Amino acid sequence: MEIGSASGDKAGFFIQGRRRLNALPVKFKAKVAEMARNIKKVGQDDPRRVIHSLKVGAALALVSMLYYYQPLYCNFGVTAMWAIMTVVVVFEFSVGATLGKGLNRGMATLLASALAVGAHHLANLSGRRVEPILLGSFVFLQATISTFLRFFPNIKARYDYGLLVFILTFSLISVSGFRDDEILELAYKRVSTIMIGGCACVVISIVVCPVWAGEDLHNLIALDIEKLGNFLEEAYSEKVTFTGFGGEYFKSTGEAETKDDKKYLEGYKSVLDSKTSEESLANFAAWEPGHGRFQFRHPWKQYLKVATLARECACRIESLNGYLNADIQVSSEVRSRTQEACTNMSIESGKALKELSLAIKKMVQPSSADSHIENAKSAAKNLKSLLKSGLWEDIDVLKVIPGITVASILDEVVKFTENIAESVHELASKAQFESVEPTVSPEKLHSGQPQNSKSTQMVNRFHFVVNVRESTMAATPRENSSAPKANKHNMEV
Amino acid sequence: MEIGSASGDKAGFFIQGRRRLNALPVKFKAKVAEMARNIKKVGQDDPRRVIHSLKVGAALALVSMLYYYQPLYCNFGVTAMWAIMTVVVVFEFSVGATLGKGLNRGMATLLASALAVGAHHLANLSGRRVEPILLGSFVFLQATISTFLRFFPNIKARYDYGLLVFILTFSLISVSGFRDDEILELAYKRVSTIMIGGCACVVISIVVCPVWAGEDLHNLIALDIEKLGNFLEEAYSEKVTFTGFGGEYFKSTGEAETKDDKKYLEGYKSVLDSKTSEESLANFAAWEPGHGRFQFRHPWKQYLKVATLARECACRIESLNGYLNADIQVSSEVRSRTQEACTNMSIESGKALKELSLAIKKMVQPSSADSHIENAKSAAKNLKSLLKSGLWEDIDVLKVIPGITVASILDEVVKFTENIAESVHELASKAQFESVEPTVSPEKLHSGQPQNSKSTQMVNRFHFVVNVRESTMAATPRENSSAPKANKHNMEV
Numbered sequence: 001m002e003i004g005s006a007s008g009d010k011a012g013f014f015i016q017g018r019r020r021l022n023a024l025p026v027k028f029k030a031k032v033a034e035m036a037r038n039i040k041k042v043g044q045d046d047p048r049r050v051i052h053s054l055k056v057g058a059a060l061a062l063v064s065m066l067y068y069y070q071p072l073y074c075n076f077g078v079t080a081m082w083a084i085m086t087v088v089v090v091f092e093f094s095v096g097a098t099l100g101k102g103l104n105r106g107m108a109t110l111l112a113s114a115l116a117v118g119a120h121h122l123a124n125l126s127g128r129r130v131e132p133i134l135l136g137s138f139v140f141l142q143a144t145i146s147t148f149l150r151f152f153p154n155i156k157a158r159y160d161y162g163l164l165v166f167i168l169t170f171s172l173i174s175v176s177g178f179r180d181d182e183i184l185e186l187a188y189k190r191v192s193t194i195m196i197g198g199c200a201c202v203v204i205s206i207v208v209c210p211v212w213a214g215e216d217l218h219n220l221i222a223l224d225i226e227k228l229g230n231f232l233e234e235a236y237s238e239k240v241t242f243t244g245f246g247g248e249y250f251k252s253t254g255e256a257e258t259k260d261d262k263k264y265l266e267g268y269k270s271v272l273d274s275k276t277s278e279e280s281l282a283n284f285a286a287w288e289p290g291h292g293r294f295q296f297r298h299p300w301k302q303y304l305k306v307a308t309l310a311r312e313c314a315c316r317i318e319s320l321n322g323y324l325n326a327d328i329q330v331s332s333e334v335r336s337r338t339q340e341a342c343t344n345m346s347i348e349s350g351k352a353l354k355e356l357s358l359a360i361k362k363m364v365q366p367s368s369a370d371s372h373i374e375n376a377k378s379a380a381k382n383l384k385s386l387l388k389s390g391l392w393e394d395i396d397v398l399k400v401i402p403g404i405t406v407a408s409i410l411d412e413v414v415k416f417t418e419n420i421a422e423s424v425h426e427l428a429s430k431a432q433f434e435s436v437e438p439t440v441s442p443e444k445l446h447s448g449q450p451q452n453s454k455s456t457q458m459v460n461r462f463h464f465v466v467n468v469r470e471s472t473m474a475a476t477p478r479e480n481s482s483a484p485k486a487n488k489h490n491m492e493v
Numbered sequence: 494m495e496i497g498s499a500s501g502d503k504a505g506f507f508i509q510g511r512r513r514l515n516a517l518p519v520k521f522k523a524k525v526a527e528m529a530r531n532i533k534k535v536g537q538d539d540p541r542r543v544i545h546s547l548k549v550g551a552a553l554a555l556v557s558m559l560y561y562y563q564p565l566y567c568n569f570g571v572t573a574m575w576a577i578m579t580v581v582v583v584f585e586f587s588v589g590a591t592l593g594k595g596l597n598r599g600m601a602t603l604l605a606s607a608l609a610v611g612a613h614h615l616a617n618l619s620g621r622r623v624e625p626i627l628l629g630s631f632v633f634l635q636a637t638i639s640t641f642l643r644f645f646p647n648i649k650a651r652y653d654y655g656l657l658v659f660i661l662t663f664s665l666i667s668v669s670g671f672r673d674d675e676i677l678e679l680a681y682k683r684v685s686t687i688m689i690g691g692c693a694c695v696v697i698s699i700v701v702c703p704v705w706a707g708e709d710l711h712n713l714i715a716l717d718i719e720k721l722g723n724f725l726e727e728a729y730s731e732k733v734t735f736t737g738f739g740g741e742y743f744k745s746t747g748e749a750e751t752k753d754d755k756k757y758l759e760g761y762k763s764v765l766d767s768k769t770s771e772e773s774l775a776n777f778a779a780w781e782p783g784h785g786r787f788q789f790r791h792p793w794k795q796y797l798k799v800a801t802l803a804r805e806c807a808c809r810i811e812s813l814n815g816y817l818n819a820d821i822q823v824s825s826e827v828r829s830r831t832q833e834a835c836t837n838m839s840i841e842s843g844k845a846l847k848e849l850s851l852a853i854k855k856m857v858q859p860s861s862a863d864s865h866i867e868n869a870k871s872a873a874k875n876l877k878s879l880l881k882s883g884l885w886e887d888i889d890v891l892k893v894i895p896g897i898t899v900a901s902i903l904d905e906v907v908k909f910t911e912n913i914a915e916s917v918h919e920l921a922s923k924a925q926f927e928s929v930e931p932t933v934s935p936e937k938l939h940s941g942q943p944q945n946s947k948s949t950q951m952v953n954r955f956h957f958v959v960n961v962r963e964s965t966m967a968a969t970p971r972e973n974s975s976a977p978k979a980n981k982h983n984m985e986v
Contacts, residue, residue: 042644049644057637060660061629064668068625081665088636088661132561136554143581144550151535151542167553168581172574175557272808276769315765315808322905387894401880405901408894412815 049093051209056091059204063087063197079189086197091205095291096213096284098205102198103287104162109194112169113187115142119174120183135175143167157283213284214294218360220278221303224310225420226357227267231317232413233350234265266321271314278307293363299430306423313416320409323402338403341383345410348376349417356424365435366424373421376414383407542586544702549584552697556580556690572682579690584698588784589706589777591698595691596780597655602687605662606680608635612667613676632664650776706777707787711853713771714796717803718913719850720760724810725906726843727758759814764807771800786856792923799916806909813902816895831896834879837872838903841865842910849917858928859917866914869907876900 043050067080090101123134146163149155155163173187205211282300290296352372359366387407427433536543560573583594616627639656642648648656666680698704775793783789845865852859880900920926 038645039641042641046644049641053637053641053644056640056660057633060636060664061633064632064664065625065629068628068668081669084664084668085661088657088664132558135561136558139557140550140554143553144546147549148532148535148542148546151546152531164581167549168578171553171557171577171581175561175577176574272765272804273768275766311765312811315811318805318808319812319902319905401897401901404894405898408898409812412812 048209048211052093052211055204055208056087058208059087059091059200060084063200066196079186079193082190082193083197083200086194087201090198091201094211094213094216094281094284094288095202095205096281096286096288098201099289100158100284100287101161102202104159105165105194106191106198108162108165109169109191112166113173113191116170116173117183117187119170123174138174139171142170157279158286210291212288212291212294213281214288214298214300215292217278217281217285217300217303218294220274220281221307221310222357222360224271224274224307224314225353225360225424227271228310228313228317229350229353229357231265231268231321231350232346232353268314268317268321271310272318274307275311278304299427302423302427302430306420306427309416309420309423313413313420316409316412316416320406320413323406323409337386338383338407341379341386342407342410344379345376345383345407345414348372348379349410349414352376352417352421356421359428359433360424363431363433365428365433366421367436369421369424373414373418376417380411380414383411541702541704545586545704548697548701549580551701552580552584552693553577556693559689572679572686575683575686576690576693579687580694583691584694587704587706587709587774587777588695588698589774589779589781591694593651593777593780594654595695597652598658598687599684599691601655601658602662602684605659606666606684609663609666610676610680612663613669616667628668631667635663636660650772651779703784705781705784705787706774707781707791707793708785710771710774710778710793710796711787713767713774714800714803715850715853717764717767717800717807718846718853718917720764721803721806721810722843722846722850724758724761724814724843725839725846761807761810761814764803765811767800768804771797792920795916795920795923799913799920802909802913802916806906806913809902809906809909813899813906816899816902830879831876831900834872834876835900835903838869838876838900838907841869841872842903842907845869845910845914849914852921852926853917856924856926858921858926859914860929862914862917866907866911869910873904873907876904 063083067084086102086105090098090105092098092101119135119138123131123138126134146167150160150163169190173183173190176183176186282304285298285300288294288296290298349372352369355369355372356366359368387404556576560577579595579598583591583598585591585594612628612631616624616631619627639660643653643656662683666676666683669676669679775797778791778793781787781789783791842865845862848862848865849859852861880897
């Protein structure tokens with residue numbers, strides 16, 4: 001629009017315009033290439049997404065064909081489209097979400113249909129004049145109450161969709177200006193077509209490559225704890241080396257690698273924001289029947305407790321990361337004096353967390369983590385006694401502070417690791433995880449001091465025990481859930 | 494079922510049964526009372542929920558009546574129920590969510606109808622045999638692609654519901670076994686009834702007591718920062734007094750009060766988990782037109798940046814809280830030496846955060862926080878020089894550690910406060926917040942040292958300036974959004 005400001009030089013304007021025009025296909029190509037990369041990434045991040053999309057397409061094509069062919073259409077008429085609608089709305093990524101929505105929709109439709117037929121009948125009795133007023137106030141009342149109920153956190157978590165369908169069905173059926181017999185037919189048709197659609201969804205989602213929300217939650221919590229362990233076991237030792245050798249470490253390895261490393265180490269950051277997705281997974285999981293290694297009333301709530309502790313621990317690790325990343329001058333004396341104990345605290349609690357994660361993944365008692373926790377605790381004790389043996393006279397206090405802070409936060413992290421271990425133990429007993437050879441534990445209790453060689457031996461032995469046991473179990477959860485062997489195992493547990 | 498295990502004593506059994514039966518009404522009463530309390534709480538927590546429920550009820554009753562009366566019913570027939578359906582599904586709590594869903598539904602229906610009519614026509618041309626195969630594969634293809642697209646985070650955030658409606662409409666219209674002219678009519682009816690329902694929702698949600706997601710986001714971020722400030726300004730001084738006077742402080746005030754206090758102080762915990770709700774509010778806000786003090790392209794994304802920093806700061810405060818709550822023996826010498834500086838750091842950054850929160854709430858430039866940040870920084874400097882002036886020879890190091898750690902974390906908190914201030918400044922310039930009298934700032938820049946009386950004077954003066962300005966603005970956001978005065982103000986900004 002700013003013609004006035006365009007000062008002469010028409011030729012230049014056209015050249016610029018042409019250049020832009022020529023650049024368009026290049027830009028377009030770049031956009032398409034980026035889109036292709038994006039598509040590939042979304043698919044590769046979780047290949048089950050592709051399968052889910054195909055499942056939805058197939059379910060919809062199937063139900064559509066039922067609708068398209070005449071015999072069925074004659075039976076249900078236009079109401080048959082509710083079957084299609086149900087498939088589109090109910091088919092969710094995980095079995096739990098699909099089942100939850102399907103049951104919500106089915107139950108709500110049944111209940112609302114019954115009530116609406118009653119309301120319609122009542123209104124009909126009251127005469128032609130009062131009828132619309134009565135019907136209107138019924139609709140108003142039920143919509144107001146149901147909408148208000150949707151604000152209750154407990155109800156919202158499990159029955160939100162049911163209330164929505166309740167409002168919908170009640171309004172639809174109660175106000176449809178039909179005669180009584182027609183309305184009964186309408187209610188019957190709505191209920192039955194929704195059942196057809198819902199059953200198609202549930203059956204396809206369970207039979208074809210099922211995605212279990214419970215299993216996802218289980219794996220997510222194990223991964224969360226593993227990420228914390230990764231940071232503690234590897235970041236700390238690396239960063240200490242880094243500050244120790246004054247940047248030598250990172251210089252020797254390539255730039256790209258260190259970036260990848262950093263991303264890997266900062267995996268714990270995702271733990272900080274995982275609350276919502278974990279809660280919804282736990283809600284979905286509660287709808288799921290027993291599957292694979294999980295029974296019907298698996299203690300899903302306990303996973304959320306573990307996750308809360310993991311998040312609090314991640315908060316401390318976030319603080320720790322701030323100190324490790326900062327280029328703070330720590331006096332070499334303090335560093336050399338505290339390095340061993342701090343490294344041990346970090347590595348041992350990291351190992352403990354990883355063992356806990358492994359125990360969750362394999363669903364065995366997490367007793368293998370106990371020795372690492374003991375080691376971490378005794379390392380913390382060592383650190384304290386080291387610090388106590390005062391040699392602090394001629395030290396620049398400012399250079400001591402970061403070191404002491406890191407040590408202090410690490411002490412907190414060790415405590416949180418213990419808390420996490422406790423709650424994983426609780427989970428193991430509630431979910432009746434398989435126990436490992438009891439002969440290992442008495443030895444473990446004696447190993448108060450961090451005797452690395454000994455504990456490594458023990459861990460190796462433990463791994464052997466687990467591996468032997470495992471041969472009776474399928475290796476990965478996904479294989480597990482369909483294998484008959486796994487079901488047998490499930491019955492044993 | 495366990496009849497075998499019930500060993501004799503029938504009379505006892507009956508008495509027990511009767512007792513339980515007698516207890517039933519009592520239990521029922523307790524349940525009802527609890528439910529009533531719950532209902533009251535949900536309503537009191539946010540009275541707009543009650544209004545929203547009434548709005549939904551009214552909208553639905555209105556549209557139902559349109560459906561019920563014959564003239565309209567004759568025009569649209571059974572498809573008129575889509576209007577009811579649209580109201581139930583589209584009417585959300587905030588205007589942004591309603592508008593977003595409504596636009597998604599409208600656009601998706603238009604697009605899918607057009608495509609479906611085309612697909613149906615194409616399939617019709619191909620002859621009776623190939624037609625169902627072609628139609629089925631169309632449905633399969635579009636459902637698969639659309640479902641896959643819903644996994645893209647950007648698309649999911651804004652167009653998830655649109656894709657759902659697209660799948661639904663395309664399937665419904667393309668497979669409906671009608672002749673071509675009938676299908677055009679079906680498409681037309683679906684589009685127009687959905688428009689009726691959608692418009693009813695949008696109009697009612699904007700005209701009757703509107704709930705703006707943007708305003709909610711704005712207030713939520715301000716509240717988040719205020720909560721952090723509350724903790725820093727009050728918890729720290731209290732806790733230090735607490736440890737200082739050995740529990741005297743809490744003994745003098747009542748038990749109940751301290752519990753309430755604690756809840757009040759731990760308000761920051763909610764900041765840690767607010768990411769998801771803030772992101773969805775920002776998404777909804779992007780759909781909203783200009784309202785009250787907010788223009789159409791208000792920088793909602795910047796609020797998320799502020800929130801991220803606030804969350805990271807809350808993480809540090811969580812660590813801090815752990816130390817303040819622990820009954821750690823800090824040597825009295827260290828405490829007395831660091832207390833003043835630490836208290837200043839905490840209180841000044843708390844005040845700075847509260848000023849930032851106030852500036853966001855009132856939408857003025859947050860320059861009043863700068864002096865507090867300067868004070869906090871110089872307190873941190875003081876602390877460092879205090880610690881440097883070594884008097885550490887005969888101190889039990891273990892008793893020094895918690896004090897030093899707290900000081901060190903406080904130092905981090907001060908840095909984060911500065912970061913938050915920076916990003917609030919960015920927000921203020923992006924959203925063109927009103928600037929306060931520039932004469933205040935030069936004075937402020939000179940106050941490097943924490944001279945409390947001076948800075949309080951300045952704050953008072955600043956408040957005066959703000960208050961004078963404010964008299965041209967409505968006091969609370971809600972009053973603001975409907976007052977014509979506020980709109981005038983909005984145009985000025």
